[in-house]
Amino acid sequence: MTKSxxxxxxxxxxxxxxxxxxxxxSPIREQFLTLLEVEELIHKFEEKYQVSTTEFxxxxxLRAKMLDxxxxxxxxxxxxxxxxxxxxxxxxxxxxxHLKTSQDDSRGANNNLALAA
Amino acid sequence: MARRPTDxxxxxxxxxxxxxxxxxPSDCKESHPLDIVRVTxxxxxxxxxxxxxxxxxxxxxxxxxxxxxxxxxxxxxxxAYHYGEIxxxxxxxxxxxxxxxxxxxxxxxxxxxxxxxxxSQNPHHPNDAVKGLDLDDLDMFGFVxxxxxxxxxxxxxxxxxxxxx
Numbered sequence: 001m002t003k004s005x006x007x008x009x010x011x012x013x014x015x016x017x018x019x020x021x022x023x024x025x026s027p028i029r030e031q032f033l034t035l036l037e038v039e040e041l042i043h044k045f046e047e048k049y050q051v052s053t054t055e056f057x058x059x060x061x062l063r064a065k066m067l068d069x070x071x072x073x074x075x076x077x078x079x080x081x082x083x084x085x086x087x088x089x090x091x092x093x094x095x096x097x098h099l100k101t102s103q104d105d106s107r108g109a110n111n112n113l114a115l116a117a
Numbered sequence: 118m119a120r121r122p123t124d125x126x127x128x129x130x131x132x133x134x135x136x137x138x139x140x141x142p143s144d145c146k147e148s149h150p151l152d153i154v155r156v157t158x159x160x161x162x163x164x165x166x167x168x169x170x171x172x173x174x175x176x177x178x179x180x181x182x183x184x185x186x187x188x189x190x191x192x193x194x195x196x197a198y199h200y201g202e203i204x205x206x207x208x209x210x211x212x213x214x215x216x217x218x219x220x221x222x223x224x225x226x227x228x229x230x231x232x233x234x235x236x237s238q239n240p241h242h243p244n245d246a247v248k249g250l251d252l253d254d255l256d257m258f259g260f261v262x263x264x265x266x267x268x269x270x271x272x273x274x275x276x277x278x279x280x281x282x
Binding site for chain 1: 132133136139141146147150151152153154155156157159160162164176178180182183194195197199205207211213214215216225227
């Protein structure tokens with residue numbers, strides 16, 4: 001018999017019925033994933049089903065054959081990848097903007113120094 | 118929670134409060150604890166599985182994404198609240214569901230707008246066809262507590278949740 005999740009932490013009596021010892025709740029888990037990790041998870045789905053994420057998103061036939069949780073996770077990781085890329089681009093463009101401003105400021109300061117000389 | 122815009126701190130405070138207030142019935146076990154995956158402050162998803170000793174289970178899944186052009190605000194983009202019999206298991210040994218599998222009650226937005234499945238996969242009951250319950254307003258703890266209540270008092274789910282289809 002396959003050990004089900006209900007077996008864990010409980011015990012089976014001599015006749016095989018499950019005796020619930022206690023119903024415990026685990027602490028909420030929270031994990032942060034990087035872009036690399038998200039891409040790896042997406043890649044695993046693509047390998048498993050031998051289709052690209054674009055094909056997965058557009059194929060209703062494929063999605064109908066997949067377990068609901070796998071569809072949910074694949075969609076979630078794909079959306080998370082988009083969001084991570086958007087956030088990275090935002091940071092990059094803010095940095096470049098800041099860099100440009102500092103260069104402009106230092107150029108202005110240099111001009112002032114030249115004028116003072 | 119639900120469809121309202123939220124930031125992660127407010128979302129997490131509600132989740133923590135409700136989660137710690139929840140008491141699992143003695144025939145129930147978390148087969149996958151409430152698990153939140155975050156990638157940015159505004160983008161996260163969660164999964165949660167509860168199994169009962171009579172081969173039924175609850176699956177909760179939600180995804181939140183940044184509310185476009187709003188600072189530090191996110192909104193629920195995807196939802197699935199499922200209660201039904203375990204007919205198969207996925208590669209991670211958690212209960213799996215295909216559209217053809219039996220369902221007692223399921224709220225999801227897999228095909229676009231949020232809708233209800235009640236005692237069968239079809240028909241899909243859109244939100245405005247469900248009288249007495251706003252599917253968008255029901256959060257995961259409302260759903261889970263409703264299922265616990267239904268199992269405890271044996272009243273039909275539509276009575277417990279107060280809806281008519």
